[in-house]
Each structure stands twice: as structure tokens, then as C-alpha cells.
Amino acid sequence: MIRNHLQKINRLGILRRLTNISPAFFAAFMVLLITSIALFTPPYIGMADNGDYFRILYGNGVYFNVPDYTSQYFGYFIPKYGIFQYFNENNTVVVSSQSIFIQAAVWLNKLFIDALVFDVRVQAAIYTCLYTIAVYLLVESITWKTPRKYGYPIAILAIFLFGDTAYTAYFNSFYGESVAFIMMIFLLASGLLLYRNRYNDYVMLTVFTLSGILLTTSKQQNAPVGVIVAFIGIMLIFIRKGKTFRILTASSLACLLLAGVGTYAFIPKEFVNINKYHAMTRGILMESKDPEAALKPFGIDPQYAILDKSVYFESNTTVDLDSEILEKSFYSHYGFGSIVKYYITNPGQAGQMLDLAAKSAFIIRPPAMGSYEKDVGKPWGAQTNFFSEYSELKKHLTPRTFGFIVIWISLVMGLYLPSFISALRSRNMRKAARFPLIVMLILIGLSGIVVSFIGAGDADLAKHVFLFTAAFDLVTFLLVADAIRRRLIQGDQD
Template sequence: MTRHQRLDKLKDTIRKYSRYVSPALLAASLVAIITIIALFIPPYIGMADNGDYFRMLYSNGLYFNAPDYDSLYLGYFNKQFGIFQYFNENGATLTSSQSLLIRFSIWVNQWFDQHVFDIRVQGAILTLLYIAAVYLMVEALTWKMPAKYGYIVAILSVFVFADTAYTAFFNSFFSESMVWIMLIYLFASGLLMFRKRYNDYAMMGIFFISGLLLTTSKQQNAPVGVIIAVIAVIYIFVRKERSYRVLMASSLACLMLAGVATYVLIPKEFVNINKYHAMTRGVLMESEDPEETLQSFGIDRQYAVLNKSIYYEPYTTIDVDSSLLEDEFYSHYGFVSILTYYIAHPEQAGKMLDLAAKNAFTIRPPAMGNYEKSVGKPFGAQTSFFSGYSELKRALAPKTFGFIVIWMLVILGIYMPHFIAAIKAKHVRSMLRLPLILMVMLMGLSGIFVSIIGAGDADLSKHEFLFTAAFDLVTLTAVADAICRHLWQNKPEALKKA
């Protein structure tokens, strides 16, 4: 058999295979298998509690029932929690869409056990949502792509989406699982509208719901709703029907309001925690003269003693919750004044941005272990099972903010010809891709800026999760479009097929 005949036979095999298993179905199936093995087959993989779980547990009807729970913090994953059987006097410590997920998971769990909540129930629900999200994402990337290229994109997608650095969050009470899945739904639905795949009204519904859940998943994501509402205005003009335009405009207005409400509803307790770190672990930490810096905010220079300190330290020079600190420290600055300070001190801002960039490509927080204590692994041990992508990314990605800027410029540059051609052709649907990519990029950047300005370097690797997620989705999209040559599809006659 000649080489040409072998190639023809391979093409025939791919063509026959693609009739039954599309690239999207292949990717979703493989992600499902790998995730099930990781999360639901011993040794179970999850995330250890870093002390934040209490914010979501008590107000949603759960409590810590393990007698040795204090010894598990940071080091070991715990999968079982108690369910309150009587009146729960605990009010909500924060407003988050994650509460909907937890309450639904408890309801499902009570079909099997009324007293003990197994976090794997939540993990199973998230896995189902994830599989559907992966399917839509890969379908958006490979729609009308030749099968031989589609399967390459599918395998690359599995490499990213099945990575346990992402899926381990499903067996935890961290909001990153909600952030990651909803971001995929948001991006995929936007791309599917660009491709004119599936019903526009259905995609608009997914776009709105995922955007709403993403915005309200954590207080740090308050800017997300505003960014979506502003950038996605172009989506209003995709169709001419009045009903579609009214629904899309209303959805964007709701997302704008959700972003504002998410910010307004941040509990004062968390405001002070973040403000403390924004000053002690941010502004003062990189200042050459902390005392003079404090004076520029109208704060007594004696508080320079708090430089580089952490809110949770057991022994401090002053009670961080005292009225004295409230009157003489917290009340003298806020998000806007710190932002103004960094603008006036670009060199200091640059240092903080580079510091943020060092953590911006880490998916798995280094502080939390992934195994149960009963497994016998060392305290804080993390899984290496299907972690190739996250480890490669962590090791190879340049750790400077300059790289992030270059990455953004390159991505926007390679998509710009198509966008300009779409404008010239007056083909609105074909204009959607660049604004969508810009929107996700800005959402990722907001994760960096809000982290630095709002909380300094405190827990940066976790606070910057939105950026690393946005980076992966945008980069995967660019690679997929390059493989199938969609990047250079900029002629007006080709736009109508996009």
C-alpha cells in the first residue's frame, strides 16, 4: 500500500468515525472519564479547607462534624460534613450564587442521607455541568472545521479541561468551580452565536444565566457584570427582531445591576479584611518610605508598624477589629484612593503587577492539599494525576506583567483583520468574536487589578483564578482557530460562512 493510499484510508476512517462521534462529543466523553476517575474513584481528589469554608457552610445548613477537623486545615481534603437537623440560626456571611449550588446539592444528598453531606454529591453535579460546558466549547471551536483538524482540537481541549488543577475544585466549597464552569458557558455561548450554531435565543439564555452566576459567584467578580454589559452591547444587533433586541438589552442591563449589587453587598467584615491587606500587603509593602506613604493618605505614620502584617495573625500590635483602627486607619482610604496612589506611583504599581504576574499562571493554589488524611499521603500533598497542562503552564509561562500585555496585543492583533473586514461588510454576526475575546481578557485583567488594589498580595494565586481561566480559554481558542485557519478568514464572502 502506497503512502497516498494509506492517507486516503485514514481520511475515510476519520470521515466514518465523525458521523458517530463528533470532536465535541469525543472531548466531553474523555473529560468525563478522566474527571470521574480523579474525583470519584479512590483515592478521592478534592481541596483542603484554607479556613474559608465556614463562610459558605453554616449559612447554608452545614457544619463541621469531623472531631479532628482543625488538624486538616490546608493539608487534607475532607469529604463529609454534618447537615443541621433543627433551626439554623446562622445568617449569610456573604451573598453568592454558590449558595444555590450548595443548597441544591444538599437537597439531592438528602435523598440518600439526611444527616451527613458528602461533598462528592456537589462534585457530581458540577461534573455534569462541566461535561456539557466542555461539549459546547469544543463544538464552538470545531464547528464546520474539517474532521482531521477537529479531533486535534478536541485532544488539545481534553489536555486543558480534564486537568485536575481545575477539576479538584469540584470537591470543595471554593467558588472557583462556579467561576470556571460559568466562564466556559459564557464564552462558548458567545462563540456559538458568532458561528450561528444552535438557536440564538437559547444561546442568549445561556449567555445571560452564566454571566449572572459568574458575576455573583464572589465579591471580587463585581466588575465582571459591568464588563459584559458594556462590551456585549454589539450582541443586541445580531438579529433584527424587536423581541430579541429587547431581551438581549434587558439581559445586559440585569448583568450591569448584578455587578453593582455584588459590590454593594460585600459585608463590612470582608471589606476591612481586604482593606487591611490592600494597605499592609500592597501599598506599604513596596513603598520606600512607608511612614510618608501613610501620611499621604492622612494616616498617622505610627501605623507603619503594620507593614507586611496579615489580618489573621494571632498576636498583633493592635486589634484589627478595634474602633481605633476603624477611625484612624480604615476610614482614610478605599479602592479609589489606592488606585489613584498606584497611578501616581507607576514604579510601585509595576512591582505589584509583576508580583501578581508570578501567580497569574498558577491554577492549583500551592497551599492546599488534595488527599484525605486516611490515604496516608504527607500533609499538604497534591495530586499529579492528569496535571500535565497546569504543570507545564506554571513552569513555562513568563512571570512578568509585560508578557500579559504582549499576549493581549498579539491575540487582538491576529483577530483584528477579520473584525475590520466584518465592519466593512456590515456583517454584525461576524463582528462578535473580537469583542467577546476582549471581554474575557478584560474580565481576567479585572481579577488581577481587583486583587492588587483590593487586597495586596494576600492569597494572590487564588484571587487571580479568573485571569488564569480567561488566559486558557482565549489561548485555546486562538490555537484552534490557527489550526483550522479561521484566523485569516477575513474576506467578506467567507464571513457569511463563519
């Protein structure tokens, strides 16, 4: 019976058409379908505000218009906001590439939906379109010229990972992780497409540069990303011998470097102090057996040990955290460099912080933020389990220790190193590009961990180490995909 139905369908040419769909198109289409169901059909899935939205909203002409908005912090996803109708006196609190997408969404919202009320799902639609393209390019970069018997299992793996709502729920929010993840995929995909010599090199170089800049500037803690991509990207200069390409590549890398430096330079003083406060109270003091002694290397009065484990946003504090006294006797005594020096001289404490960061480094969706609107009737803070199998398996099965991260990095680099050495020996710089791209992603992920605990202690680690969890998934996906298509050790020959 089934065979007869299949024969009938085949006579209509449907099976033939289905088998002509590339693995990349199949993966992208299914991710688009799953994401659209999750974000744009009831009950709508998004992410609750943890109190950070104000940093990006008001400067972009959007404001909170729900009367009980603050009471829904962490608990419920709120999809609609007001649009300023008159002069907006609010300056942008943070400089972020995220503003580009918010402004585009507000413009489309005014043009097609409503000039007074902004629906965050318009922004989600923009992200979803970009995400679909990014997934297509990534899968295409791996499955191009690969037999379908290998290509389709890779496509299914991509759907399982990239369709997960732990990632796509960010699109219905104002968190910078949306831009960061999409641009990380574009960055890896364009790099791999240059490595495979697929599509026009100049177009892929443009995608590589723009995605790197947008990733770097999406969040202030991503400032090191521009520096990492710029230095690792030097290898791209040598994949072609033409002078024009090399000059353009070098110029692009210079722009990436400047983006990293600029992102760091434009961090507002207000946030510098908040992060510095947490770096000390939720980092150095928190993990020290003798908080008073821990302050001595910084020349800080031991009495400030009373701030141990405190949070900047607490309503009742023992001292005014914005006072001039605290500025002179506390904040001015330490910075990023002195904190790094402290951890180097106290490796045991550094190890404790790395393990603490690793506990959150494999959780894609922070457990604190709810997924549903209040009217849906779900409990406060409830999170969706729709198409979340990958993120749940990752959270429960991955050993969440920094030791595991070291083992994972060693395994990945050990497996990819032989093809890199072989390409260097044959002087084929294009085929040598894959290994540096993987190293680049690993360093980006590690920067997320290191910058997080050095720059802000354990404050909001679940979101601050997002770069690592994304880098881990992308590198692991590439590792498994290359193993499936039998190109892990020897690399691509086309």
C-alpha cells in the first residue's frame, strides 16, 4: 500500500523535486518554519526583561507603555511598547550595533503596522530572515560538493541545533545576544566559504568583515572580539595573490581592530563602575578566604571588605555607591589590568572563578527569564519546552567544569591540526584557513568567559558567557559535520 502511494507520488515528480533540494536549503527552510511557529504563532515565545532593556530602548525612540511593566521583570515576555511621538530627549545609553536593527524594525512598524505602538515581533522577523540566510550559508559551506547521504544528516543536525528556541527566543527580546549569535554564524560561514572557495571571494570578505564588526559592537563586553578576528584574520590575506584582494583584506582587518578598540572606549562611565564594583564584590572578595587581605594588593582600605558579595543594584547598601568618596578610595584603586594581575598571582581563586563561569557556559537560555506573555496564564517565569531538546540535553549532559572546556579545546585542536600542517607544507593557504577559523571561534568563546568574571565577577553570568556557549555549539557542529562527511583529519580537497 505504502509502496503504491510512493510510486504514485513519484510519477507526479514530487519525490524527484524533494530530492533536488540541497541540504543547505532544507536546513534553512526547516529552521525558518520552526522559528516562525515559535515566535509568530500563539502562544508567542520571547524573553522577559531582566531590567536591561532601558539601556537600549529609550535612545532608539521606544518606551515602556505597560502600567505594571516593572512587576513583570523576569517573569513575563512583553511584546508591545510605545513609540515616542515628539522630541526624544533620551540619549543612547549604550553604543551598540543592535540599534541598527531596532531602528529598522521601528521604521517598518510605523510603515506597515502602527505609528504609536511598537511590536517586538517586527524586529524578530528581521532577525529570523537574517538567521535563515546565516544557517543556509553555514550548512552550504560544509555540504557543498558533499554526497547527499552525508549532506542530509548534517542538515538534520543543523535543524536540531539552530531551530532550538533557547536561541531563537532571544529574537523576541531586546538583548544583544540575538545580534551576537546571528553574526557569529555569518562570521564562521563566510570564513568557511572562503576556505572552500565557494561564491565570490570579495562578497564573502565583505560578509566576514561586516559580521565581525556587528558582532564586536553588539555588546560592550564583545570588544575583544574585534581584536581576535583582526589578528586571526591575517591568514585571509594570503589566500589570494592579487594585490587588490590583499589590500582590501588588510583594510577590513584594520576596521575590525578599530571596532574592538572603539567599543571598549565608548563604554559609559556608569557601566564601568557597575562592572568594576561587581568584579571586586562578586569576584575577588566573594571567592577570597580573607576579604580584608584581598584588598591590600589594590591599596584599598580593609573596611571595604564589608561590601563582600553585595550587588550594585541593592536598594539598601552600607555606602553610597555613586559617592565621590567611593570613587577616590575604591574604584580608582583598581582596573582590568590589576584584577588580571591579582588572579595570576592567585591561581586557586582564578580556578574557582573559571569553574563558576563554566557552570553557566553550557546554558543557552538563562533560567531567570520567562518565555510567555502574562495573559497566557502560565506561572511566573515559566519557560517553553517547544523544540528545546538540544539545549536541554546540553544543559544536563555536558560536564560543566573548566576542565571539560580544556579537554574539549584540546580534542578539537588535535583533530584539526593535521590538515592545517599538511596545507602549510603544500603552501596552500586557502586550505590552511579552516584551522585558524576554529581557533578564532574558540578564542572568542574564551574571551566571553574571561572578560565576564574579570570584568564583572559572577554578576549575570548566564548571559555574560553567551559567547562561549555559542562558540562551543558552532565548533562542535562543525566537528561533527566534518566527521560525518569524512573531512575531519584530511580537510577538503576541492
